[in-house]
Amino acid sequence: MKFNLKLGYHLEHKNERDVVLAYSEGDEVICKVGDKTYSGMIAKIGYDFEADPSTPKPAIYLDASESRTSHSGEVILVEDITYLYNDTAEYKREAVHELIDMVLKKYDDGDMTDEEQDKVAKILYRLWQFVKQEK
Numbered sequence: 001m002k003f004n005l006k007l008g009y010h011l012e013h014k015n016e017r018d019v020v021l022a023y024s025e026g027d028e029v030i031c032k033v034g035d036k037t038y039s040g041m042i043a044k045i046g047y048d049f050e051a052d053p054s055t056p057k058p059a060i061y062l063d064a065s066e067s068r069t070s071h072s073g074e075v076i077l078v079e080d081i082t083y084l085y086n087d088t089a090e091y092k093r094e095a096v097h098e099l100i101d102m103v104l105k106k107y108d109d110g111d112m113t114d115e116e117q118d119k120v121a122k123i124l125y126r127l128w129q130f131v132k133q134e135k
Helices: 089-108 114-134
Strands: 011-014 020-023 028-033 036-048 057-063 073-077 083-086
Touching (some): 020 083, 028 057, 036 073, 089 114
Antiparallel strands (some): 011 020, 028 083, 057 073
């Protein structure tokens, strides 16, 4: 499956709900290329000239270093990416807020049983405490 990304100063992707997601240099991401999964920081967004210098291909350099003394990374062609997820705390916080909003809408619309409402209230309270701690 092709993951539709646009390259510029950052990578852009529209998710299934038509929300535009952007990935910039410095973002911690989880990236899938076929069966392989990489995680690390986007160190550079640009072009790969290695395979054929006459036709550079859009690529990212993913810094997967685990410590200051051991450096590792991957050049990943944008066309090969099958999944990309922003793993930064800010993105997670936004995702939690979006989840809370969706559940609250369902809660307010009365689309839940009393038991489901009790469970949701407890979960939302815990999520809200988590989000407050992250700030």
